[in-house]
Amino acid sequence: MKFYQLPPGAYPHDVAPAPDGSVWISGQRQGFAGRFDPNTGQLEKIPLGPGAAPHGVIIGPDGNAWLTEGGQNAIARVDARSREVKLFPLPKDFPGANLNTMAFDQNGIAWFTGQGGVYGRVDPRTGKVDAWKAPRGVGPYGITATPAGDVWYASLAGDHIAREAGEPIAALTLEHYPGMAEAEVARHVEAANARWGLLGVTVIHRYGRIEPGENIVLVVTAASHRHDAFAAAEFLMDYLKTRAPFWKSEERTGGARWVEAQQSDDAAADRWAPAPRRSEAAQ
Structure with missing residues (x-):
């Protein structure tokens, strides 16, 4: 096992390897998205904005880093080339969602959870953000998508798992x-x-x-x-x-x-x- 020491206070929460060999992390305490190069040992910090506190990070089908940005109650995308940060705020009806993790489905839609009792999605093509109240309240945490299009999440506080079979009912x-x-x-x-x-x-x-x-x-x-x-x-x-x-x-x-x-x-x-x-x- 090989260890890579990060700068003091980096406080990495989640980690996501990218196709180019780099590794992205969410620096929750300092409010940044981090791109780590295992070859050089260098960590590049990309600030996400005032009050940022990112939790989860994944690499999307577009090759960019996507983060659940709880501090600004938004989903954040960091362009892997330009390092440009794009925020996708949650609807105003869902303040303080306590965003946690993300997953992409087979259609390229980004799904996310919030322990405050919310789950939702972002369409990267249009930028549209949809959010729904979790039927059983607080707790949604880990989330994943199947090749068939189903979306599953685990409720940490609710002691259950849930399946969203594709499009949520409006x-x-x-x-x-x-x-x-x-x-x-x-x-x-x-x-x-x-x-x-x-x-x-x-x-x-x-x-x-x-x-x-x-x-x-x-x-x-x-x-x-x-x-x-x-x-x-x-x-x-x-x-x-x-x-x-x-x-x-x-x-x-x-x-x-x-x-x-x-x-x-x-x-x-x-x-x-x-x-x-x-x-x-x-x-």
């Missing part, structure tokens, strides 16, 4: 047949009443355009025994997700597509095969 549009949808939901509410002897039930299902993070369904059940209330609520939720006359369209940057029910959802609904009424079962 919105859902739920369509229904007025009159028929209400009648079908009411019919299944009556079935739940007959099966579990409910004291009360409320079902609300939204339709129209719904953005990520907004609520879609509410099911509230009441019964003399909690097991009956829980079972009835699960029955109604499984029905609403698979058999109710609603049609779901996912809206993404590249367009919209209709969504079919998943096999796991169908299997969950199938477990509620017709059963005898409570009074019949007791005989």
